[in-house]
Amino acid sequence: MPKALKVPKQKGEEIRKFLKDHKKLDLDYKINRDEKNIYLPLKKDLSKKEKDQINQKSPGSKIIQQKRFEEKKQTPDNLEEALKYKLSEEELEKVPSSFDVLGDIAVVELPQALFDKKELIGKALMKVHKNLNTVLLQKSPVTGEYRVRDLEVIAGEQNTHTIHKEYGCRYKIDLSKVFFSPRLSHEREKVMNQVKPKEVIFDMFAGVGPFSILIAKKKDPKKVYAVDKNKESVRLLKKNLELNKVKDKVEPIHGDIRDITPKYKNSSDRAIMNLPFKSGSFLDEAITLLKEKGGIIHYYDIREEENLYEDAVEKISQKANKNGYSTRVLDKRIVRSYSPKVWNIAIDVELS
Numbered sequence: 001m002p003k004a005l006k007v008p009k010q011k012g013e014e015i016r017k018f019l020k021d022h023k024k025l026d027l028d029y030k031i032n033r034d035e036k037n038i039y040l041p042l043k044k045d046l047s048k049k050e051k052d053q054i055n056q057k058s059p060g061s062k063i064i065q066q067k068r069f070e071e072k073k074q075t076p077d078n079l080e081e082a083l084k085y086k087l088s089e090e091e092l093e094k095v096p097s098s099f100d101v102l103g104d105i106a107v108v109e110l111p112q113a114l115f116d117k118k119e120l121i122g123k124a125l126m127k128v129h130k131n132l133n134t135v136l137l138q139k140s141p142v143t144g145e146y147r148v149r150d151l152e153v154i155a156g157e158q159n160t161h162t163i164h165k166e167y168g169c170r171y172k173i174d175l176s177k178v179f180f181s182p183r184l185s186h187e188r189e190k191v192m193n194q195v196k197p198k199e200v201i202f203d204m205f206a207g208v209g210p211f212s213i214l215i216a217k218k219k220d221p222k223k224v225y226a227v228d229k230n231k232e233s234v235r236l237l238k239k240n241l242e243l244n245k246v247k248d249k250v251e252p253i254h255g256d257i258r259d260i261t262p263k264y265k266n267s268s269d270r271a272i273m274n275l276p277f278k279s280g281s282f283l284d285e286a287i288t289l290l291k292e293k294g295g296i297i298h299y300y301d302i303r304e305e306e307n308l309y310e311d312a313v314e315k316i317s318q319k320a321n322k323n324g325y326s327t328r329v330l331d332k333r334i335v336r337s338y339s340p341k342v343w344n345i346a347i348d349v350e351l352s
Ligand SMILES: C[S@@+](CC[C@H](N)C(=O)[O-])C[C@H]1O[C@@H](n2cnc3c(N)ncnc32)[C@H](O)[C@@H]1O
Pocket: 145, 146, 147, 179, 180, 181, 184, 204, 205, 206, 207, 208, 209, 210, 211, 227, 228, 229, 230, 233, 255, 256, 257, 258, 274, 275, 276
């Protein structure tokens, strides 16, 4: 419990303001009152100068050990407000303005300079967003073949499992073991909107199923094949098919797309290649999976600003031509920013 400054009622507002301006008022606790006095919770000891100033303004004020102070229940409006007086101005400027929310988990990225304040920031985030049960610090970008990131719990429950809702679908996720990004939600919707009834879709890098399940749920595909090399992704994908009642439409397949492709040669109207950085090395597989008459490839990559689409379109055309197809770019777009001047892009190409 904090110490309190006991102040005669009529001087209460003036001294409250003085303490707040001097960053000595503890904003986590409610101010107590009785008939004659108010009791202002103190965050830190007052300096001699401050004591003198207070005595001049309000003779008779004195510091006491307060037994009971009720913690404030009201919710701060935003993270900055929640961290005011807890971080320096310089630190406050470095606090990120956005973060990802997946179900009841928030994932934040912090600059190195704020690492020793991570618990404080995690707790503040939970105060602002009451629906959160866990805050994770992202300690590395998504890496490795399975595109997973290094995470640390900085507030709330020790947990990396959640259920995330997106466009009326629900996804079970374990963020420590599989890839999932809510920042791709609009992209998934864009692809889903292009699907025509009774198409066969090949989701070559399916993860826990957000492209496949959205398409199965909102459109009327004949079949969606959903492949992933990560065993844990496929385990959750299967659970998600049940959760979203699309088991009859989506076939989950565990394995490396290179090994799977021969069995599904010329099966599909559409191939989704959501493996940025490496999609280019799987173009032969995507073309093999399309029906003999051709189909559509959704190609994803990470590209620098000066050459967003050119090289990628050229590469897709060359590969397609080699296999006897001509190409038409249906759309090309930026999906999201990846890092300064580097973008996650999408290209929709029709092969015929
Ligand atoms: C960027 S994630 C995309 C997942 C999903 N499409 C989504 O939007 O959440 C790429 C996925 O490809 C999988 N993967 C990587 N290499 C693979 C391969 N050779 N064959 C099949 N899956 C692979 C990874 O395990 C990962 O789940």
